[in-house]
Amino acid sequence: MIKTGLKTKLPIILTFFILFALTSFGKSTNSILKIETYLSTNGVYKGQDFNAAIVVKLKEPWHINSSKPLDEFVVPTEIRFEESEYITITNIHFPPHEIKNLSFSDEPLAVYQGDIIITVSGKILERAQEKVILKGHLLYQGCNDQVCIAPKDTPFSLSIPILKSTDPIVFQNSEYFATEELFDNNSQSSTFDVKASFAREGIFLTFILIFLGGLGLNLTPCVYPLIPITVSYFGGQVSGKQGKKIIMAILYVLGIAVINSTIGTLAALSGELLGTFMTNPFVLVFIAAILITLSLSMFGVYEFRLPSFMMNLGGGSRTGYFGSLVMGLTMGIVAAPCIGPLIIGLLTYVASIGNPFLGFAMFFTLSLGLGVPFIFLAFFSSKINSLPRSGEWMVGVRIIFGLILVGMALYFINPLIPKSIYGILFPLYIIGSGIYLLLLSKSGKNAPAFIFIKQIIAIAAIILGTWFLKPEGKALSSMNWKPFTEKSYITALETEKPIILDFYADWCIPCKEMDKFTFSNSEVVKLSNQFSLFKINLTSGISPETF
Secondary structure, X not given: OHHHHHHHHHHHHHHHHHHHHHHHHHHHOOOOEEEEEEEOEOOEEOOOEEEXXXXXXXXXXXXXXXXXXXXXXXXXXXXXXXXXXXEEEEEEEOOOOEEEOOOOOOOOEEEEEOEEXXXXXXXXXXXXXXXXXXXEEEEEOEEOOOOEOOOEEEEEEEEEEEEOOOOOOOEOOHHHOOOOOOOOOOEOOOOOOHHHHHOHHHHHHHHHHHHHHHHHHOOOOOOOOHHHHHHHHHHHHOOOOHHHHHHHHHHHHHHHHHHHHHHHHHHHHOHHHHHOOOOOHHHHHHHHHHHHHHHHHHOOOOOOOOOHHHHHHHOOOOOXXXXXXXXXXXXXXXXXXXXXXXXXXXXXXXXXXXXXXXXXXXXXXXXXXXXXXXXXXXXXXXXXXXXXXXXOHHHHHHHHXXXXXXXXXXXXXXXXXXXXXXXXXXXXXXXXXXXXXXXXOOOOOOOHHHHHHXXXXXXXXXXXXXXXXXXXXXXXXXXXXXXOOHHHHHHHHHOOXXXXXXXXXXXXXXXXXXXXXXXXXXXXXXXXXXXXXXXXXXXOOOOHHHO
16 A cells, blocks of 8 residues: 555656746746836827837846747737826837747747837827826747746736926937837737748748749730830940840849839838738728739739839830840839739738838739849840740730739638638639649640640649648647646546656647647657556646646
8 A cells, every 4th residue: 555655656756846846946037137227218208109128137148038039939028008097109110139049949939138228209199297107028939959838928017208388398218219220020919920931941942933923924915025125225335246235135124123122111111000900900990801803903803004104114215234124123113904903912911021121022022023134135146036926815814814913812711711610711722723723724725835834833733732631640639638637637547557757838839839740740749559548738927738
């Protein structure tokens, strides 16, 4: 009996020791950071805007997660303000995060460390009193290179004096407000899931796809007819001088890039304004409706064309290098009826990211894709007659772009659809698009080269959609985890199976990775049948399951 009692109680005693150690560890890390608050002026007039800085000072070797982590498992850093009848918060601006590789994660993590300056913009309402207190909370999860502690909620406050109309404004604390980062994608506003297509591992693939999209725009009915006209223009300006032809073509491409990149940068700068609305379901539905409407123009439901004098801008007779640059600048206007829907789709994406540098880079890459063929064709201008003529195959190109726009619309309403449904709906749409292009679409039937390319795209879409439908693994549901109680533990002892205790928390990154990768391994699932499995949930501290 003594042996059995010890055998029964010892693991439970050890469990309490582990939980006590975890709790003690959490208490010892309460001071991993200190929060200071600053106002940019000595006070604020009623009805006027204000700027404040929330300065988070982290101790070594601790860091906290980014406000926009790369992984869905990670707890993001957030600022939440208490409701006030005197203050309206208009924007919260986080600094750029750092990318670090830590021992407990196979994937790089986006983190903050050292001193973090979070700027806040707001407005003091007319009914404010002599002094108002801005109260808020910093929600974060602290980690070092080995472990992460439980998420914490640390309160802070800022006293804002209300100035009289006769009081002067004095600027102060300039070190926290003068060097705000412009090229930042960390305003606490945008909800576009960047990770899905623009996480660190996918950034190069994203730019490659944008470049290929730019190449594809050359096949649209508005751009393609201008290719022979434009290249002939290069040859006529500097006949027989290949070097000058190429320089003029490069300037032409540069003109396209300048216009589109400027548009992309402006869209990203406005993303901070757009982002605040991106959590609104009506806004997401409105954007999706715009994309669907634009796709209808690709499907030929309606047409919109530019006046002929604008079309002549793209094939005008301006001379010299400057003339080539100007022609490139006007190319975006000429191509608008065809590439406009795709440009608007990319504009919406860039604006939701809110990063001017990436906005510029994405549209510059798109412009390179659109313009690179002109450089090669300028060099081989004598081969211009070998280009295929415009025809029915261009209708097929527009259909492909229309299907892409519908896919973008589905992607935007992702937050409004249950994950289980969207995980099936979106892949089925990709597969359906591929089947349509492969079996039902008759466009370009007299253009063998286009038919071949269309079939490749269709097959790739079917394969990609099927791959998306592939289940991630049944391991998590197959492993027979049970809640830990003393009664269930004693019952498990009677089976004489070895026992595995899995200490788990929703905020625990290694725990999530164990579930996703280790416990999803088919061999692990098979071996788990030889054990009694218990999960102990520590998300909220000491779990009731342990009592």
